[in-house]
Amino acid sequence: MNAPAHPDHLLPQLNLRDVPPELITALKARFAERCSTALVVCEQHGRDESSFAAPPPSAVVFAESTADVAEAVKLAAQYQVPVIPFGVGTSLEGHLLAVQGGISIDVSRMNRVLSVNAEDLTVTVQAGVTRKQLNEEVKSTGLFFPIDPGADATLGGMSATRASGTNAVRYGTMRENVLALEVVTASGEVIRTGTRAKKSSAGYDLTRLMVGSEGTLGVITEVTVKLYPLPEAISAAICSFPSIEAAVRTTIQIIQLGVPIARVELIDSNTVRMVNAYAKLGLREEPMLLMEFHGSPSSVKEQAETVQEIAADLGGNAFEWASTPEERTRLWTARHNAYFAAIQSKPGCRAISTDTCVPISRLADCLLDSVSEADASGIPYFLVGHVGDGNFHFGYLIDPDKPEERATAEALNHTLVARALSLEGTCTGEHGVGLHKMDFLVTEAGTGAVDMMRTIKRALDPLNIMNPGKIFTL
Amino acid sequence: MNAPAHPDHLLPQLNLRDVPPELITALKARFAERCSTALVVCEQHGRDESSFAAPPPSAVVFAESTADVAEAVKLAAQYQVPVIPFGVGTSLEGHLLAVQGGISIDVSRMNRVLSVNAEDLTVTVQAGVTRKQLNEEVKSTGLFFPIDPGADATLGGMSATRASGTNAVRYGTMRENVLALEVVTASGEVIRTGTRAKKSSAGYDLTRLMVGSEGTLGVITEVTVKLYPLPEAISAAICSFPSIEAAVRTTIQIIQLGVPIARVELIDSNTVRMVNAYAKLGLREEPMLLMEFHGSPSSVKEQAETVQEIAADLGGNAFEWASTPEERTRLWTARHNAYFAAIQSKPGCRAISTDTCVPISRLADCLLDSVSEADASGIPYFLVGHVGDGNFHFGYLIDPDKPEERATAEALNHTLVARALSLEGTCTGEHGVGLHKMDFLVTEAGTGAVDMMRTIKRALDPLNIMNPGKIFTL
Numbered sequence: 019m020n021a022p023a024h025p026d027h028l029l030p031q032l033n034l035r036d037v038p039p040e041l042i043t044a045l046k047a048r049f050a051e052r053c054s055t056a057l058v059v060c061e062q063h064g065r066d067e068s069s070f071a072a073p074p075p076s077a078v079v080f081a082e083s084t085a086d087v088a089e090a091v092k093l094a095a096q097y098q099v100p101v102i103p104f105g106v107g108t109s110l111e112g113h114l115l116a117v118q119g120g121i122s123i124d125v126s127r128m129n130r131v132l133s134v135n136a137e138d139l140t141v142t143v144q145a146g147v148t149r150k151q152l153n154e155e156v157k158s159t160g161l162f163f164p165i166d167p168g169a170d171a172t173l174g175g176m177s178a179t180r181a182s183g184t185n186a187v188r189y190g191t192m193r194e195n196v197l198a199l200e201v202v203t204a205s206g207e208v209i210r211t212g213t214r215a216k217k218s219s220a221g222y223d224l225t226r227l228m229v230g231s232e233g234t235l236g237v238i239t240e241v242t243v244k245l246y247p248l249p250e251a252i253s254a255a256i257c258s259f260p261s262i263e264a265a266v267r268t269t270i271q272i273i274q275l276g277v278p279i280a281r282v283e284l285i286d287s288n289t290v291r292m293v294n295a296y297a298k299l300g301l302r303e304e305p306m307l308l309m310e311f312h313g314s315p316s317s318v319k320e321q322a323e324t325v326q327e328i329a330a331d332l333g334g335n336a337f338e339w340a341s342t343p344e345e346r347t348r349l350w351t352a353r354h355n356a357y358f359a360a361i362q363s364k365p366g367c368r369a370i371s372t373d374t375c376v377p378i379s380r381l382a383d384c385l386l387d388s389v390s391e392a393d394a395s396g397i398p399y400f401l402v403g404h405v406g407d408g409n410f411h412f413g414y415l416i417d418p419d420k421p422e423e424r425a426t427a428e429a430l431n432h433t434l435v436a437r438a439l440s441l442e443g444t445c446t447g448e449h450g451v452g453l454h455k456m457d458f459l460v461t462e463a464g465t466g467a468v469d470m471m472r473t474i475k476r477a478l479d480p481l482n483i484m485n486p487g488k489i490f491t492l
Numbered sequence: 493m494n495a496p497a498h499p500d501h502l503l504p505q506l507n508l509r510d511v512p513p514e515l516i517t518a519l520k521a522r523f524a525e526r527c528s529t530a531l532v533v534c535e536q537h538g539r540d541e542s543s544f545a546a547p548p549p550s551a552v553v554f555a556e557s558t559a560d561v562a563e564a565v566k567l568a569a570q571y572q573v574p575v576i577p578f579g580v581g582t583s584l585e586g587h588l589l590a591v592q593g594g595i596s597i598d599v600s601r602m603n604r605v606l607s608v609n610a611e612d613l614t615v616t617v618q619a620g621v622t623r624k625q626l627n628e629e630v631k632s633t634g635l636f637f638p639i640d641p642g643a644d645a646t647l648g649g650m651s652a653t654r655a656s657g658t659n660a661v662r663y664g665t666m667r668e669n670v671l672a673l674e675v676v677t678a679s680g681e682v683i684r685t686g687t688r689a690k691k692s693s694a695g696y697d698l699t700r701l702m703v704g705s706e707g708t709l710g711v712i713t714e715v716t717v718k719l720y721p722l723p724e725a726i727s728a729a730i731c732s733f734p735s736i737e738a739a740v741r742t743t744i745q746i747i748q749l750g751v752p753i754a755r756v757e758l759i760d761s762n763t764v765r766m767v768n769a770y771a772k773l774g775l776r777e778e779p780m781l782l783m784e785f786h787g788s789p790s791s792v793k794e795q796a797e798t799v800q801e802i803a804a805d806l807g808g809n810a811f812e813w814a815s816t817p818e819e820r821t822r823l824w825t826a827r828h829n830a831y832f833a834a835i836q837s838k839p840g841c842r843a844i845s846t847d848t849c850v851p852i853s854r855l856a857d858c859l860l861d862s863v864s865e866a867d868a869s870g871i872p873y874f875l876v877g878h879v880g881d882g883n884f885h886f887g888y889l890i891d892p893d894k895p896e897e898r899a900t901a902e903a904l905n906h907t908l909v910a911r912a913l914s915l916e917g918t919c920t921g922e923h924g925v926g927l928h929k930m931d932f933l934v935t936e937a938g939t940g941a942v943d944m945m946r947t948i949k950r951a952l953d954p955l956n957i958m959n960p961g962k963i964f965t966l
Contacts, residue, residue, distance in 0.1 A: 137748055137853035180693040191691045193700070194668055209940040215849040216881050217665050218918035219654040219704055221925055221933050221963050222945045226667070226700035230693055247750040274611055276721040316790050375689040379611035407690050444692035451695055459695050466683040470952065471696045477951030478944065489695050 029072060031117040031453055031487030037076040041097040045077055045121070048089060052080040063102075063122040066109040067169075069368035069418060070453055075102060075116040080124045084200060084208055084239040090123050091237060091483075092206030098481050103233045105146060105172030109179065110371050111452025113232055117487040123237060125174055131155045132240065140197060140214050142242040145174025161245040164189040164280075167448065168357070173241040179450040180230030184353070187273075187406030188280040188312065189246065191448065196229050200240035204479035214242060227474075232450050233485035235478050249280075249312035253322055254346040257334040258304040262286055262389055262401075264332045265305045266382045269405040271328045273378050277321050279406060281310035283353050286389070286401035289360065293352045296359035301352060302336055307405075308353050310346070353402065360400035360413055369400075369413035370427040374438035375447030376408045384441050385410060388434045397426050409447035436461075451489045459490065503546060505591040505927055505961035511550040515571040519551055519595070522563060526554040537576075537596040540583040541643075543842040543892060544927055549576060549590040556601045558674060558682055558713040564597050565711060565957075566680030572955050577707045579620060579646030583653065584845050585926025587706055591961040597711060599648055605629045606714065614671060614688050616716040619648025635719040638663040638754075641922065642831070647715040653924040654704030658827070661747075661880030662754040662786065663720065665922065670703050674714035678953035688716060701948075706924050707959035709952050723754075723786035727796055728820040731808045732778040736760055736863055736875075738806045739779045740856045743879045745802045747852045751795050753880060755784035757827050760863070760875035763834065767826045770833030775826060776810055781879075782827050784820070827876065834874035834887055843874075843887035844901040848912035849921030850882045858915050859884060862908045871900050883921035910935075925963045933964065 045053040054060070055077045064074030079090045094101045100120025107114060116122070128144035131152065135141065136159040143152060150170045152163050167176060167183035175181075177199065182191035189195065198212030201224075211224035228235060259265040262284070269282055285293075285306045294301055307329070311321040326337060340346045361367060376384045385403075392399050392412060403410025412434070414427035435445045435458050445451075445458035460468050468490055475492065476482075482492055519527040528534070529551045538548030553564045568575045574594025581588060590596070602618035605626065609615065610633040617626060624644045626637050641650060641657035649655075651673065656665035663669065672686030675698075685698035702709060733739040736758070743756055759767075759780045768775055781803070785795045800811060814820045835841060850858045859877075866873050866886060877884025886908070888901035909919045909932050919925075919932035934942050942964055949966065950956075956966055 135851065135853065137744075138851040139748075140851065180691075180697070182691055186691060190668075193691070193697065194664075203940070203944065207940050209938060209944060211937075211941060213913075213918050213936065214851045214916040215883075215918040215921065216851070217654075217656055217660060217667070217849055217883065217921050219847075219920045219922050219924045220918050220929070220936055221704070221942065222709075222948060223654070223667065223697075223700045223704050224937075224941055224944060226697045227948075230695070230697050235696075270611075274613075314791075314794060316794065317788075320788060320790065373693075375691055377609065377612040377614065377688045377690070379609065409689075409691065439687075442688040444687050444689040444694050446693045447689065447691050448693050450693045455694070462687065462694055463685075463698075464683060466677070466681050467685060467698055468695065470677065470683060470698060473951045474696060474701075474948055477947050 029070060029117060029453060031491055032072060033117065033487065034073065034119040035100060037099050037119055038097050041093060041099055042077055044093050045079060045090065049079055054078045063104050063114065063124060064116050066107050066112065066114040068110055068112040069370055070112040070115055072115040072117045075120055075122040078122045078124055080127055082127050084202065087123055087125065087202045087237050087239050088206045088208055091202050094121060094483055095204065095206060095481060098483060100483050100486050101237065102485050103174065103178065103237045105175035106148060108169035108171045108175065109452065110449045111454045113179065113450060113452045113488055115453065117453065126172065128239065134159060135214065136161060138214060139245045140242055141245055142240060143173050144240055145238045146172050148172050149176065156245060160248050162248050163243060163245055165192060165195060173243065174238045177229050177238050177241050178231065178233050182448040184281045184283055184404060186404060187282060188278060192229055193226060195244045196225055196241060197244060198242040199225055199228050199238050201228055201236040201238055203236045204481065204484050232452065232488050234475055234488055235484060251315040251318040252310060252312055252341065252346065253318045254310045254340045254349050255322065256338050256349050257307050257329050258302045258336045260304065260333045262305045263382060263386055264334065265307050266385055266405060268307060268329045268332045268334060270378055270381060272325055273406055275324065277324055279309060279321060280312040281308065282406035283308040284403040284405045284410065285352060285356060289356050289400040289402060290352065292359040292363045292400060293355050296362055297351055297355050299352055308349060356400055356402050357413065360415060364398055364415045366417060367415040368418045369415055370431065371449065372412045372431050372434055373446045373449040374434055374443055376438050376441045376443030378408045380441035380443065381405060381408050384438050384443065387437065388412065391433060392430055395426055395430055397423060407447065408443065453488065456490055503544060503591060503927060505965055506546060507591065507961065508547065508593040509574060511573050511593055512571050515567060515573055516551055518567050519553060519564065523553055528552045537578050537588065537598060538590050540581050540586065540588040542584055542586040542928065543844055544586040544589055546589040546591045549594055549596040552596045552598055554598045554601055558676065561597055561599065561676045561711050561713050562680045562682055565676050568595060568957055569678065569680060569955060572957060574957050574960050575711065576959050577648065577652065577711045579649035580622060582643035582645045582649065583926065584923045585928045587653065587924060587926045587962055589927065591927065600646065602713065608633060609688065610635060612688060613719045614716055615719055616714060617647050618714055619712045620646050622646050623650065630719060634722050636722050637717060637719055639666060639669055647717065648712045651703050651712050651715050652705065652707050654922065656922040658755045658757055658878060660878060661756060662752060666703055667700060669718045670699055670715060671718060672716040673699055673702050673712050675702055675710040675712055677710045678955065678958050706926065706962050708949055708962055709958060725789040725792040726784065726786055726815065726820065727792050728784045728814045728823050729796065730812050730823050731781050731803050732776045732810045734778065734807045736779045737856060737860055738808065739781050740859055740879060742781060742803045742806045742808060744852055744855060746799055747880055749798065751798055753783060753795060754786040755782065756880040757782040758877040758879040758884065759826055759830060763830050763874040763876060764826065766833040766837045766874060767829050770836055771825055771829050773826055782823060830874055830876050831887065834889060838872055838889045840891065841889040842892045843889055844905065845923065846886045846905050846908055847920045847923040848908055848917055850912050850915045850917030852882045854915035854917065855879060855882050858912050858917065861911065862886065865907060866904055869900050869904055871897060881921065882917065927962065930964055
């Protein structure tokens with residue numbers, strides 16, 4: 019295996035179950051060459067963008083339809099073998115790791131846009147459609163799908179982790195944008211969780227129970243999401259600040275004034291430095307806000323004027339504006355390259371990513387002390403943030419072969435999460451719990467709430483075969 | 493009992509359980525005069541705004557704290573007796589009826605606003621706070637809570653039914669606006685379902701599982717919701733149309749163009765006539781749209797111009813504008829009085845309310861045939877709608893002593909729901925399932941999805957004491 023080594027204490031969920039050869043035989047009989055047990059295929063499906071490693075799944079089924087998924091799940095249920103849904107593998111929290119063994123169900127071939135309802139601003143897609151593909155396919159309608167977690171993730175995966183990203187400050191997260199799902203349950207039954215109506219009070223909100231359930235309650239096979247009219251005008255801007263604090267205080271004022279900003283991203287000076295080295299951008303190596311405004315021309319102008327005034331008052335300078343798509347792309351290069359630039363800055367490293375999110379009024383309190391601690395630790399890091407939502411990510415760059423670096427990074431994260439929780443925030447704004455935040459979840463939600471989650475899990479998946487060992491252990 | 497008689501077949505849920513005198517003794521010992529068994533008190537807590545009736549609960553506990561609720565639930569659990577949460581009794585679907593006997597827990601004395609976080613645009617209240625009270629208490633902050641279901645309902649009740657109303661087209665429903673809840677579970681344990689962070693991926697979305705669960709999974713005791721800055725400018729307008737179709741097509745175009753309209757309400761000519769008779773308004777007795785625009789002065793002007801152009805093109809006329817609060821209130825009188833005007837138009841009547849919601853492109857298809865059917869039935873009705881969301885309500889005015897009128901109204905509703913479902917809509921946009929829409933729910937969601945709801949219910953409430961007999965039967 020190429021995946022990095024890891025200290026065992028990070029994977030208490032490791033509890034391999036037997037995958038009987040009869041199941042593999044049955045899967046091969048049903049799926050032929052679409053069921054692979056090749057080590058390279060299994061290994062590729064047994065890791066994600068997290069820094070964890072576990073033995074790979076025993077087989078990968080490449081599903082091409084909901085019926086395929088249902089049959090694979092039924093066979094797995096028959097042998098009580100875990101099932102791990104796989105989209106394109108961009109999870110950051112170990113969601114895809116076969117910590118209890120089992121089979122991976124790859125839905126990436128389920129990549130058809132099933133119906134665009136431009137008049138209703140909705141679209142229904144198979145779970146393997148990625149967000150960039152979706153936007154390409156609906157472009158001619160004048161509509162777009164705003165949720166942008168950075169990676170070109172699948173809509174199924176984004177639903178499963180309740181993803182969000184840069185545009186969430188204006189358009190919300192997957193929680194607000196998924197209207198309905200088709201789900202294969204733990205018994206292999208196919209259900210639909212909603213309609214295309216914009217709102218409904220028809221029974222329990224199974225859609226939102228599934229959104230964020232990380233594959234532990236079922237396999238998402240279809241997703242109906244909202245679309246939005248492409249804004250009449252879009253304007254982007256970058257602005258440098260003398261300190262992170264000034265950038266953060268600018269953000270807080272923007273949000274508190276109710277400016278309907280579409281994106282407001284923080285990039286710290288470390289990260290600007292890495293991005294300059296990686297992409298020769300020649301940006302001022304100071305903390306920076308990247309912003310985007312959507313609306314009518316007059317509304318965009320109003321928003322931009324308000325923001326420029328706030329920023330200038332707090333020492334913001336070197337405002338640079340862009341309104342054509344090409345210019346905007348250039349400004350956003352720094353943000354889009356941050357992760358890869360950081361990884362390249364320390365060859366062989368892995369990033370341990372944090373994901374706290376706090377009420378906007380607490381953002382400075384949460385962020386500034388954590389920056390001091392990270393600086394003092396000696397661990398290199400990058401810092402980016404969807405600060406308009408109070409959400410930010412440190413990426414601590416560790417050598418996976420040096421347990422002491424991992425320990426330092428985990429200790430920094432621990433302190434950060436404790437601080438965020440004390441400020442009425444959450445341990446994960448958008449990445450999910452996965453393998454990494456189970457203890458934090460208990461601290462955040464309380465044992466009573468986590469026990470309620472467990473009770474739901476046990477009731478809906480009595481054999482504990484749906485992505486077991488994630489979110490909580492049973 | 494003053495509640496109207498009813499044909500038994502409408503309440504298949506009626507299945508009275510024994511309430512042992514030991515429970516009443518224990519409740520009186522614990523709550524003294526805050527536990528009432530007076531018939532008049534029990535009867536008042538055993539009905540709502542629906543047209544159904546059932547025997548009243550055996551006792552009413554007036555809770556003043558979360559601990560009170562928890563203790564009452566624990567006692568009820570000990571004797572396996574149903575618990576029905578009660579706010580101010582404005583449910584339209586029989587949610588409050590003791591169809592399986594039991595006790596009512598009245599939370600209306602839990603009416604404190606606990607913390608206003610103006611900087612974060614959030615507020616936490618006890619479940620008995622009503623929406624008007626909340627808006628009064630936060631007025632000085634320059635913020636407001638937009639969800640307006642018409643009645644001055646409690647935040648707990650609005651959460652439990654996933655309520656919405658006139659402002660939802662712009663601000664969303666309780667689904668989008670509740671950040672976190674405190675809930676007393678079926679075992680009397682107290683849990684919190686979220687934090688004040690704007691977004692989170694921390695485990696199952698218990699908040700949204702509880703929102704819309706109609707008291708069947710727990711008693712909501714605290715609610716944290718979003719607030720919004722009072723718009724800089726507000727402008728309201730009414731406009732008459734030659735036909736319902738013209739009004740509906742105007743609405744569809746407004747929404748499809750992405751105008752961020754805050755309210756767009758349809759009132760049919762029947763209802764205008766009733767309101768004129770009730771409140772001497774002298775309005776043109778034609779179908780009418782009531783609209784409201786929120787934003788900066790220039791944005792409000794832009795929105796208004798766009799809408800006026802669309803409406804004029806479809807025959808809209810007699811536009812009347814209002815921008816001061818007094819003028820706006822006058823324009824909205826027709827909408828706010830619609831229900832009472834209708835009830836008064838036929839003395840002794842009850843209204844059987846429909847609540848379908850369809851994708852906006854299907855609105856005309858759904859509405860126009862249903863109007864023809866209602867006209868042909870001979871049953872008087874009013875018709876109002878949150879048409880911007882594709883949601884509308886017929887109120888069929890029946891004499892509760894004439895089973896044939898009820899049967900006709902139910903048949904009209906049945907046809908309407910079937911039509912809405914065939915158009916990818918829902919049987920209930922905002923009122924909930926309650927006693928009235930169980931069969932519709934199965935048709936809409938499918939037996940698999942409803943069985944999943946039942947499984948969750950059984951797991952979280954194994955004694956089936958939390959508002960049993962609502963949403964589905966077990």
